[in-house]
Amino acid sequence: MLRLYDSLLSGNCWKARILLSQLGVKYERITLDLVRGDHLQPDFVKLSRFSRVPTLVMDDGRPIVESGAILMHLADGTHLLPDDKYARTEVFSWLFFEQADLQKAIAVPRVYNIRGLASQMADEIALRQKDGYGALDKLESWIKTRDWLVGSSYTIADLGVFAYVSVAAEGGYQMERYPAILRWLDSVRSTKGWVPLIVENSLSR
Ligand SMILES: N[C@@H](CCC(=O)N[C@@H](CS)C(=O)NCC(=O)O)C(=O)O
Missing domain, CATH: 1.20.1050.10 (Glutathione S-transferase Yfyf (Class Pi); Chain A, domain 2)
Incomplete structure (x- = not known):
């Protein structure tokens, strides 16, 4: 299952959650506390090259960073990203x-x-x-x-x-x-x- 690392108030993470919902894609949500510095923990830094949310981890374990890239990846082949x-x-x-x-x-x-x-x-x-x-x-x-x-x-x-x-x-x-x-x-x-x-x-x- 896809795994989305996000944070509660981030608009960048919200974009990913809206799209996942609109595409009906099930995912596991892991909400980090940025004030506490969860995003600076070594395991997350290893996964997310810029130490930021949103980070989407695909079924095969490869991560996607940057909200725009996550939107493009998820929407590819759907009506939400034109073929033209x-x-x-x-x-x-x-x-x-x-x-x-x-x-x-x-x-x-x-x-x-x-x-x-x-x-x-x-x-x-x-x-x-x-x-x-x-x-x-x-x-x-x-x-x-x-x-x-x-x-x-x-x-x-x-x-x-x-x-x-x-x-x-x-x-x-x-x-x-x-x-x-x-x-x-x-x-x-x-x-x-x-x-x-x-x-x-x-x-x-
Ligand atoms: N350009 C990035 C920006 C991501 C970003 O700034 N994420 C913030 C939360 S909205 C974050 O993780 N901040 C922690 C930090 O930069 O240390 C995107 O669109 O995904």
């Missing part, structure tokens, strides 16, 4: 844009807020938000005239970009500026098999 070469490349473009322009711009202020460090880290938060707003502006203008990021149906491009954008308010972003993004986020939440970030019974982990 150009459409597929467009999906990859969005996944790379998310990692380069959106993920840290949202995740870093969010983590500071969650850990009560917002005033201490105000300067860094402001810098990250400047970049993040620039990327969100581009996303808003793209999605304004479309239902989905690539083509005419939901793909892993939507899922990959969705995760952090949907929690941007937790990073202090004023999302009411982005009506088209808010509409699209609701569409992603309505896709079959979508699961919330926190599931009640996972809080005890």
Whole structure:
């Protein structure tokens, strides 16, 4: 059975859990406590070359790191990753844009807020938000005239970009500026098999 190493609040790990649910793939979930440093334990470092979650371990024991790579691997051959070469490349473009322009711009202020460090880290938060707003502006203008990021149906491009954008308010972003993004986020939440970030019974982990 596939094994997913994740952490409770990580948007990158959430992407993998949503996709596994949407594809109906059974997996074993191992939730690490990053504050405690579980990801720095030698056994995990051996498995996960960057010592990060998500890490997906395949049936044959080989690990896959990086959320985008996990999405591409799992979605390959399914309706969530187009066969058409150009459409597929467009999906990859969005996944790379998310990692380069959106993920840290949202995740870093969010983590500071969650850990009560917002005033201490105000300067860094402001810098990250400047970049993040620039990327969100581009996303808003793209999605304004479309239902989905690539083509005419939901793909892993939507899922990959969705995760952090949907929690941007937790990073202090004023999302009411982005009506088209808010509409699209609701569409992603309505896709079959979508699961919330926190599931009640996972809080005890
Ligand atoms: N680019 C990576 C980022 C993964 C990442 O930053 N994971 C965080 C949790 S969201 C982590 O494991 N942090 C621990 C660390 O970097 O020490 C991906 O998309 O998977």
